[in-house]
Amino acid sequence: MRIDIITVLPGLLEGPFSHSILKRAEDKGLAEVRLHDLRKYGIGKQRNVDDYAFGGGAGMVMMIEPIINCMTDLKSQRQYDEVIYMTPDGDSFNQSMANKLSLKKNLIILCGHYKGVDERVREHLITREISIGDFVLSGGELAAAVVTDAIIRLLPGVLNDETSALTDSFQDGLLAPPVYTRPADFDGWKVPEVLLSGHAANIESWRFEQSVRRTRERRPDLIAGGISAEKGDNIEERNDN
Missing domain, CATH: 3.40.1280.10 (SPOUT methyltransferase, trefoil knot domain)
Incomplete structure (x- = not known):
């Protein structure tokens, strides 16, 4: 380019x-x-x-x-x-x-x-x-x-990990979820246990739910009109559960 x-x-x-x-x-x-x-x-x-x-x-x-x-x-x-x-x-x-x-x-x-x-x-x-x-x-x-x-930054090969751009805020109509790194416990401030579990499906589910929650709290306008019908159905289904 x-x-x-x-x-x-x-x-x-x-x-x-x-x-x-x-x-x-x-x-x-x-x-x-x-x-x-x-x-x-x-x-x-x-x-x-x-x-x-x-x-x-x-x-x-x-x-x-x-x-x-x-x-x-x-x-x-x-x-x-x-x-x-x-x-x-x-x-x-x-x-x-x-x-x-x-x-x-x-x-x-x-x-x-x-x-x-x-x-x-x-x-x-x-x-x-x-x-x-x-x-x-x-x-x-x-x-x-x-x-x-x-x-x-979206061009293939620019980022060291090309999947990084795909998980940024707004890519799927939602804000990105919270992220953590070492140490897992800093002066009593702990990383959510699910992120330490090694269970990929549970981690992905947690991240999705956190994205929805953060978007509803901070950018409700995105929920109203910025995501696909399929994504919206998933949001409602997860909220009901």
Whole structure:
């Protein structure tokens, strides 16, 4: 997978992509993330990328010309499955969306800044708009890093144990169950006996029940509409028992 990120602040993203799982994915040749400084495509001697909004009002707007010039350059080198714009009014990012995007090959992510981009960019160049929450950041860079991390960690071979991603919160519409490690007894705080039993079926049943309980307590909205009918029937059956 290759992800090209267009930004006016490439330095803000260098850190997240130089460490941990994202760095490991690139070292293994499983993913490639490239940062593109939009100012290199800026207009005039000053390399301007923003201008005042027509009609007045506070704040600057990202200009269409630098963006389209950058995207044209990228598209001349390869085909892209999606051109994503990070914006507070985009579709809410979730695990299901991450799963689907992880199946793509080439992505462009445009980071918004200032008061956003010229609307014509959104109308004619963008194929998907994504938000990571109902709040506003100074720019789309941190949001782009979040989306990139969520996608790349799902690629086969990135995690040491590929089954790890399959048991994350939200993968089956539920939050992940509690987890424990050594020591089994720390100052009287004990690990649940079932986890020490070695009985795989009982452990799996306990984990499922804990996931349901935690989801009902913390994210009841997921129970209401985020899981399959079959999973919901299993939840009700286990609760009845």
